[in-house]
Amino acid sequence: MGTFLKLSWVNLKLFLREPLTVVFSLALPLIILFVLGGVFGNETPQPGEDVVFRGIGAMSYYVPAYVALVVASVCVISIPTHLASDRERGVLKRLHASSVGVWAVAGAEVAVACVLSVVSGAILLVAAWLVYDFEPAESVVVVLGVFVLLTLGFASFGIFLGSILPTARAAQAVGMLVWFVMLFLGGAGPPPEVLTGAMQTMSEFTPLWHAVLMMQDAWLGLDAGLSWLIFSAIGVVSAVLGLRFFRWE
Amino acid sequence: MPPIVDVQHLEKRYGSFVAVEDVTFSVEEGEIFGILGPNGAGKTTTVECLQGLRRADGGDLHVLGYDPRVDAKPLRRQIGSQLQESALPDRIKVWEALDLFSSLVPSGQPWEIVMDQWGLSPKRDAKFGNLSGGQQQRLFVALAVVNAPRLVFFDEMTTGLDPMSRRVTWDLVRQVRDQGTTVVLVTHFMDEAEELCDRIAVINEKRVVAIDSPDGLIEEFGGGATVTFSTDAADLGFLDLVEEVDGVRQQGRRVTVTGYGALLVNVAAALVAHGLKPIDLSSHRASLEDVFLTITGEER
Numbered sequence: 236m237g238t239f240l241k242l243s244w245v246n247l248k249l250f251l252r253e254p255l256t257v258v259f260s261l262a263l264p265l266i267i268l269f270v271l272g273g274v275f276g277n278e279t280p281q282p283g284e285d286v287v288f289r290g291i292g293a294m295s296y297y298v299p300a301y302v303a304l305v306v307a308s309v310c311v312i313s314i315p316t317h318l319a320s321d322r323e324r325g326v327l328k329r330l331h332a333s334s335v336g337v338w339a340v341a342g343a344e345v346a347v348a349c350v351l352s353v354v355s356g357a358i359l360l361v362a363a364w365l366v367y368d369f370e371p372a373e374s375v376v377v378v379l380g381v382f383v384l385l386t387l388g389f390a391s392f393g394i395f396l397g398s399i400l401p402t403a404r405a406a407q408a409v410g411m412l413v414w415f416v417m418l419f420l421g422g423a424g425p426p427p428e429v430l431t432g433a434m435q436t437m438s439e440f441t442p443l444w445h446a447v448l449m450m451q452d453a454w455l456g457l458d459a460g461l462s463w464l465i466f467s468a469i470g471v472v473s474a475v476l477g478l479r480f481f482r483w484e
Numbered sequence: 485m486p487p488i489v490d491v492q493h494l495e496k497r498y499g500s501f502v503a504v505e506d507v508t509f510s511v512e513e514g515e516i517f518g519i520l521g522p523n524g525a526g527k528t529t530t531v532e533c534l535q536g537l538r539r540a541d542g543g544d545l546h547v548l549g550y551d552p553r554v555d556a557k558p559l560r561r562q563i564g565s566q567l568q569e570s571a572l573p574d575r576i577k578v579w580e581a582l583d584l585f586s587s588l589v590p591s592g593q594p595w596e597i598v599m600d601q602w603g604l605s606p607k608r609d610a611k612f613g614n615l616s617g618g619q620q621q622r623l624f625v626a627l628a629v630v631n632a633p634r635l636v637f638f639d640e641m642t643t644g645l646d647p648m649s650r651r652v653t654w655d656l657v658r659q660v661r662d663q664g665t666t667v668v669l670v671t672h673f674m675d676e677a678e679e680l681c682d683r684i685a686v687i688n689e690k691r692v693v694a695i696d697s698p699d700g701l702i703e704e705f706g707g708g709a710t711v712t713f714s715t716d717a718a719d720l721g722f723l724d725l726v727e728e729v730d731g732v733r734q735q736g737r738r739v740t741v742t743g744y745g746a747l748l749v750n751v752a753a754a755l756v757a758h759g760l761k762p763i764d765l766s767s768h769r770a771s772l773e774d775v776f777l778t779i780t781g782e783e784r
Binding site for chain 1: 535537565570573584631
């Protein structure tokens, strides 16, 4: 336990000393959210119009979606890059030689991702709240529960990517690619209703799509079915494969 | 007392590639034991198997009484380690690294004491990436002993260091030993092995080809000693009878005596006894490097 906490604390400090990563993980989702807000406004659709944004105002749609997106950005870009970089430089091997276990290493990544997700989610909400008039959360408790589930699931996915990708450069490139594809197809870019049929099918395979639905459902009291089950399954499979393929060097 | 490290017929393969075939040696408590060999000979593989970082495919291994294949975890808590090609994150501070690694083994010394002891206090808040090569090695040594181990492994510590930093690093290694810790030192530098090690195992082509003290290796493989001098005297037959002399060769005024043991002293005594006092009497003894090249069969 001591090892896990100490490693988490050191990792958090190291993360904060990388200004570019901080800016990217925290600021990019915020910037995109404001661009989307500028483009789409937040008008509730009138009867007879095409249904976009699940029938609600654009910002009421996007704010919960972007809470899910910041979690994904921390977990899918930062975790794989950090893990692969530590392995490439021999940091993991050195920790292994001092009998640090795989659980402590993976756990520390998840812990740091949790802290960063909470902070960036809070920044996003405050910034959006100052500018936009979006709907408040129906149930704060359910939203927090979903938030924890999203963080654990995406963190597992990030550890899986960090375990299978050989170098920090590969991890960063793949992490960014996955993140951007998820952003555009997973409901955090264009409204899902305007995607083509093929794109909609692909979006079903991105964890972000299910994460966005879960967060919106919790936030707005909607019900989009089995997303929570699919997302949890992705998280569990990622965790198993991530630990299975974890390498110290 | 049983040896602190005992390896019998260690074997390690990566797929079909055999990295180590038949490595056998033992390390006594309190010594600096060198593992010397050319690049790719299997040195690092050997010590990483001993630390349980790699799983040996064959042979008997005992380190501090543990089998690294079975009890890697408790073993690693009692040994110190400096790994080849291993680094710390660039932005970690010296004190943070010491704090982290000391927390891994609660029985160790407080990291503040270790930091003082290894002269790192002035660099307490410096980041790893900003340290010089020598300072980084100092930190690695401190991290290796922070858990007060009985045994440490140092793998290629001085590769890439300038001559000054190498000397300082050598002093650090001696300091570790002087505190009662046994050292296993992997190196491909002859001067380093000759300078530091009490005994050396020479590994070549995946197996141990010789084990002895540096002097012992030179004695055994160095082709003995050579004494040369110049003289006008014609009859040097008496030299053939001198103790430990193998042969005498005369080319004009120049005389070369080959032999072994304390050749120079014996030859000098005989010369003086026969009234000869050459001013250029000198002795050449093979260096460890000569021995190494002989053993590993490499072209000079």
